[in-house]
Amino acid sequence: MKIADRIKYYRNMLRLSQDFVAKLIGVSRPTYTKMENGDPDFTVNHLRILGNLFKVRVEDFFKPLTVAYQNASPLQHAQFRIPQTDFRIPVKEAAAALLLSTEELLTWASDKENHSQLKDRQERATQTYAKFKTVDEAIRYTQGLIQKHLAGDAIDIVSLSMQEFGLWISWNNFGPFSGIYLEAGTEVVEGKTLPLPIVAINSGHPSERQRFSVAHELGHHLFGQRGKIGSPTKPIADVDEKEANKFAAGLLMEHSRVVKVLKEMQEFYSKTFDFPSIVLLTASHLQVSYSALSRKLVALGMVPSDQIKPVLTAKVRELELGVSKRQRPQPFHMQLVKSSEETLRKTAFFKYDEKNGPRGPEDIRFLQDYSYVEYLHSCKAKPPHDSSLIFREVALYVKDTYPIYVAET
Numbered sequence: 443m444k445i446a447d448r449i450k451y452y453r454n455m456l457r458l459s460q461d462f463v464a465k466l467i468g469v470s471r472p473t474y475t476k477m478e479n480g481d482p483d484f485t486v487n488h489l490r491i492l493g494n495l496f497k498v499r500v501e502d503f504f505k506p507l508t509v510a511y512q513n514a515s516p517l518q519h520a521q522f523r524i525p526q527t528d529f530r531i532p533v534k535e536a537a538a539a540l541l542l543s544t545e546e547l548l549t550w551a552s553d554k555e556n557h558s559q560l561k562d563r564q565e566r567a568t569q570t571y572a573k574f575k576t577v578d579e580a581i582r583y584t585q586g587l588i589q590k591h592l593a594g595d596a597i598d599i600v601s602l603s604m605q606e607f608g609l610w611i612s613w614n615n616f617g618p619f620s621g622i623y624l625e626a627g628t629e630v631v632e633g634k635t636l637p638l639p640i641v642a643i644n645s646g647h648p649s650e651r652q653r654f655s656v657a658h659e660l661g662h663h664l665f666g667q668r669g670k671i672g673s674p675t676k677p678i679a680d681v682d683e684k685e686a687n688k689f690a691a692g693l694l695m696e697h698s699r700v701v702k703v704l705k706e707m708q709e710f711y712s713k714t715f716d717f718p719s720i721v722l723l724t725a726s727h728l729q730v731s732y733s734a735l736s737r738k739l740v741a742l743g744m745v746p747s748d749q750i751k752p753v754l755t756a757k758v759r760e761l762e763l764g765v766s767k768r769q770r771p772q773p774f775h776m777q778l779v780k781s782s783e784e785t786l787r788k789t790a791f792f793k794y795d796e797k798n799g800p801r802g803p804e805d806i807r808f809l810q811d812y813s814y815v816e817y818l819h820s821c822k823a824k825p826p827h828d829s830s831l832i833f834r835e836v837a838l839y840v841k842d843t844y845p846i847y848v849a850e851t
């Protein structure tokens with residue numbers, strides 16, 4: 443890893459814009475972008491300023507990044523304050539990322555402007571923490587709240603969790619972990635407790651997986667399962683984890699919605715596509731992963747018996763290729779992306795910089811998600827679309843509109 447890569451890594455971890463750092467070291471933004479790509483080099487003087495900004499020593503820029511970062515991370519101490527059973531993050535990078543999420547929340551909560559929102563979210567979080575004993579009970583309650591968080595047939599799980607349950611959702615790189623839940627009141631930084639429950643989501647995972655993780659962690663909150671750190675990639679023996687997974691699946695793939703969408707897809711596509719491809723299109727419409735939906739459909743008895751094996755053993759990549767080959771590319775409406783952005787700008791988590799557009803990689807994620815959600819909404823009555831195609835188009839749009847992101851999209 444080059445020095446420039448390390449600097450970029452630190453900058454991203456602190457969610458600083460290139461513009462901000464460029465100003466700080468006294469170069470133009472285009473020059474800074476080039477410097478992060480390795481040419482021209484950062485000078486020793488630059489490194490002194492940046493070392494101060496990132497709280498690392500100049501010589502640390504020349505060492506493997508993880509060592510420097512771990513040494514600088516106060517989270518090592520935090521691990522001793524939280525009971526080991528609750529806080530089992532053996533991966534140092536993940537632990538450091540969780541500390542950044544915590545700091546982000548503490549900074550937000552200490553801002554007077556956010557005071558009334560904080561109070562409101564605290565109330566919601568307290569009222570719903572450990573509210574339910576059974577998964578069915580929790581799903582019934584949550585289904586009653588989803589109406590205003592529906593986009594087409596997909597639930598906007600992020601807005602649901604934040605607005606109805608007061609969760610603080612933070613994206614970062616959590617190594618092998620897909621999601622983490624820490625209850626409100628947990629002491630992570632010395633002398634400071636979490637004012638809201640944290641749900642930390644791995645931004646490196648596919649969008650559908652992230653959505654499932656948010657729902658899973660929401661489940662931990664509703665069942666009062668403290669400090670849960672999950673990794674759904676492996677089969678799970680922990681009863682709490684199974685419960686949270688059952689809740690997430692039941693919420694994102696609620697029976698009547700699944701039946702409705704699958705039926706629509708079959709009516710529309712049964713002459714064009716085989717059954718596994720129709721399952722893929724349904725998954726894309728509900729914004730859940732193929733593997734989650736296929737297991738759910740089999741469990742619900744909605745897969746014809748001669749199709750169970752093909753559905754469960756299908757290779758998703760091949761299905762995607764088959765579907766996209768036979769679907770004509772959809773013209774993408776830039777106007778729609780722009781109007782989504784307008785809506786997005788009004789939301790609390792969209793930190794918009796008048797000159798440079800959205801700041802931080804997590805905002806790009808929102809732009810993509812929201813554009814996609816809006817897009818789905820606008821074509822509710824029309825055939826579904828290949829989500830990867832749409833994401834690509836939105837990413838290109840973002841890239842062209844905000845050159846600051848060239849290196850990051």
Ligand SMILES: [Zn+2]
Pocket residue numbers: 658659662670671672673682683686
């Ligand atoms: Zn879990």
